[in-house]
Amino acid sequence: MLAYIQGNITHKSPTHVVIESGGLGYLLQISLNTFSKIQHQSSCRLHTHLHLAGGLQGPLSVQLFGFYDEAEKQIFLQLLDISGIGAATVRMILSSLSPEEIQRAIVNENASLLESIKGIGPKTAKRIILELKDKISKEVKSTGAASVFQPSSKQEALSALVMLGFTRAQADQALDRVMKQQGDLPTEELIRQALKNM
Numbered sequence: 001m002l003a004y005i006q007g008n009i010t011h012k013s014p015t016h017v018v019i020e021s022g023g024l025g026y027l028l029q030i031s032l033n034t035f036s037k038i039q040h041q042s043s044c045r046l047h048t049h050l051h052l053a054g055g056l057q058g059p060l061s062v063q064l065f066g067f068y069d070e071a072e073k074q075i076f077l078q079l080l081d082i083s084g085i086g087a088a089t090v091r092m093i094l095s096s097l098s099p100e101e102i103q104r105a106i107v108n109e110n111a112s113l114l115e116s117i118k119g120i121g122p123k124t125a126k127r128i129i130l131e132l133k134d135k136i137s138k139e140v141k142s143t144g145a146a147s148v149f150q151p152s153s154k155q156e157a158l159s160a161l162v163m164l165g166f167t168r169a170q171a172d173q174a175l176d177r178v179m180k181q182q183g184d185l186p187t188e189e190l191i192r193q194a195l196k197n198m
Contacts, residue, residue, distance in 0.1 A: 005066065006045035012038065014095075014169065017066060019046065028066030029087075031094035032168040037068040039169065047073045051080075051087050063087065071099045082131050089119050095168060101159050106132050116163060154179065157190040166198065174198050 005028070007021030014035045018025050028046060030038075038044045046066035053061040065087070067073040072094060079090045079102075093102060096117045105113045106129050114125035154175055161171035174194040178185070182193065 002048045004047045008043045028064050030066050031091050033094050034068040036169045036172045075099045153187045156187045
């Protein structure tokens, strides 16, 4: 199986990217989280997951998913393991929140944040928390990933802007512009300045 693909980007959009490697063009489905990291790059390396769906009950669907980092890939696979949650829904989750924000929502049982994502209702949000809380809590302790519980001002501002209805890519760009001009600001001020830059 493919662990990752590295090469030149020949096409990219918020939902997919084509990477040319070894004379072949690979079409990878991506989240807005990954798109925001590679949108200004001409080449990249993406971790991959080959997803097969259907078959016995309908036509076989084969999709290759790409992830900017291993953390996003791991949360994708964990969410995909939950009954009733398909690849399209998982990509929507990863397009709405960063891997760290998803982990924090699950560990802190923040069902309302998960429910704010299109396609996630109260039952699905509770199922995600129920099935993943213990697993993610153990991973956080074993890796010492304090950042999951101590988000930066930018992470908090990004989450708030996404909740306000802006895309992750729009919010990320606006915050980067503000921080480049004014440096690190408190979360509330970052949000105010970013809204002026939208």
